[in-house]
Amino acid sequence: MKEMRVLLQNQGKENMSDAAVYIENGGYEGLKKALEMEGWDVIQTLKDAGLRGRGGAGFPSWLKLKFAYDTQSEDKYIVCNADEGEPGTNKDRVLLSCDPHSILEGMAIAGKAVGARKGYIYLRAEYPQIVPIITHAIETAKQAGALGENIFGSGFEFQISIRSGAGAYVCGEETALFESIEGRRGEPRFRPPYPGIQGLFGKPTVLNNVETLANMSHILRNGVEWYQNIGTPTSHGTKLFTVIGNVAQRGVYEFPMGINLKELIFDVCGGVADGKGLLAVQTGGASGAIINPFQIDIPLDIDHISASGGRLGCGTIFVIDDSNCVLDIVRNNIEFFSHESCGKCVPCREGTRRMYDLIQKICAGNGTVKDMLTIRDLAETVRSSALCGLGHSSVVPVISAMDNFPEVFESHLDGDYCEKCHMQRRVMKHG
Ligand SMILES: Cc1cc2nc3c(=O)[nH]c(=O)nc-3n(C[C@H](O)[C@H](O)[C@H](O)COP(=O)(O)O)c2cc1C
Ligand code: SF4
Structure with missing residues (x-):
């Protein structure tokens, strides 16, 4: 089965961080079109295309833009979420390194749509090698007239800066990310107000994933119909x-x-x-x-x-x-969330720790049916009362594993011994 390379169409080509090379390959055509449109028409185009966020929730992208568009403010911001904290995930890193201008272009398009003149790329701390690539891309885009003051002679100004995180998973959550950029400890904010009304520095802000922003460039370049014909009826592209x-x-x-x-x-x-x-x-x-x-x-x-x-x-x-044990995988997951919990709210801070302790107990063969019931209870509490998505989603692997692999949990109860869990523990202990 052959891949369909739209976002990755420039992968493998040389010097793609050079604006001139990107332009030779059809780059910034989407932005040029957006510059000739009214802001609302850009939003309408993305609505018609049916673009949904690629950062996790699949939220309709046009709606986020609309919130910021509707809010009157001298200053507005576009933020690119390049925190990519999900363990094992590196699609944003690939996109940032092989086609950085497609992301800058998407940010400028979003800026034009809502009337923002400033954008930030919040880059994962563990991606220092991406900084020179993006820096070069921004500099050459300015030289080519695609960023900065008076973009392509249109009178529209858009500037982009990079901000690096310090390695906390929770800083990928949009409001914790704003806190981090503002120089504070990265903890999620209470909502409302939502970012489109009051986000970064208290101003209307649109925050999107790297991949979402790159999609905006291709939609503006190739049109709504082209985009609608890719994918499924409710998930295009x-x-x-x-x-x-x-x-x-x-x-x-x-x-x-x-x-x-x-x-x-x-x-x-x-x-x-x-x-x-x-x-x-x-x-x-x-x-x-x-x-x-x-x-x-x-x-x-x-x-x-x-x-x-x-x-x-x-x-x-x-x-x-099948050389692994599902319970061991769940234990790893919940250990990660417990470690990454920022501690601001009790259900997540305490609940993830308690779930970890109980799953650890079951892995060791010392669990009981009552422990299983307690885990479910805790999971429901964390899911329904945690402040942010970290808490809400930390329980998904736990609940899904209990539902889809009940026999594995049962086989660990009441003194039963699991060789795979035991082996994993030995490996973890001895390096
Ligand atoms: C704990 C946590 C970590 C997150 N990490 C990321 C991340 O690394 N990258 C990302 O794009 N979105 C991440 N998100 C989702 C963002 O908060 C936000 O919904 C997303 O960036 C919006 O972009 P989109 O509309 O383009 O999908 C995270 C959410 C939570 C709760
Ligand atoms: S759910 Fe967890 S990560 Fe989110 S605010 Fe509460 S303690 Fe912090």
Whole structure:
């Protein structure tokens, strides 16, 4: 099965951080079109195209722009979320390095739409190698008249700066990200007010994922009809998938929304590595659902995955072979969330820790049925009362694993011994 390369069309070409090279390859045509349109018409174009966010929730992109458009303010901001904190995910890094101008262009288009003159790229701390690429891209875009004051002679000004995070997962959450840019500890804010009304520095702000912004450039360049013809009726366009874990060919792949998960793993990525059997798949990153091999014959688009209890999220597909134990995977996930919890609200701070302790107890063969019930109770409490998405989604792997692999949990109870969990513990302990 062949990839459909729209976002990755410039991967492998040389000097793509040079604005001149990007322009030779059709770059900034989308921005030029946007500059000739009214701001609202740009938003309408993205609405008609049906673009939805690629950062996790699949929120309609035009609606975010509308909130900022409708709010009167001298200063507005466009923020590119390049924090890419989801474990194992690297599709944004690939896009930032192989086609940085497509992201700058998308930011300028969003700026034109809402009347913002300033944009920030919030870059993951662990991506220092991306800084010179983006810096060069910004400089050459200014020289080419595609950024800065009076873009392409239109009178529209848009400037972009980079801000680096310090490595906290929670800073990918939009309001924690604003706090971080403003120089404070990265903790989520209470909402409302929502970012479109009062975001970065208290001003109307549109925050989008790297991939979402790159999509804006291609939509403006190629048109609504072109975009609508890619993907499924409710999820248009292509999607970048980071396929990781025990799979023969790991990597970042681009396919139309709706590609079948089973085909992606077996036909595109060569199936499970080393001839082992498939134990489970986790879709959407560490905060995604863990499903069993009978559940993987599904289209990967935003709504199908949600309907099946999972989430497309950032498009990460974690393939797990049968030398692992599902409980051990869940323990790893919840340990991650407990560690990354910013501690601002009690349900997440305490709940993730308690869930971890109980899952650890079950892994060790000392769990009881009552512990299972307590885990469910805790998960429901954290899901319904945590302040931000970190808490809400931390329970997804736990609940989904309990629902989809009940026999695995039961086989660990009341003194039963799991060799795989035990082996993992030994590996963790001894390096
Ligand atoms: C704990 C947490 C971490 C997140 N990390 C990221 C991230 O690394 N990158 C990202 O684009 N979105 C991340 N998000 C989602 C953002 O808050 C936001 O919804 C997204 O960037 C919006 O972009 P979109 O509309 O283009 O999808 C995170 C959310 C939470 C709750
Ligand atoms: S849910 Fe967790 S990460 Fe989010 S604010 Fe509460 S403690 Fe912090």
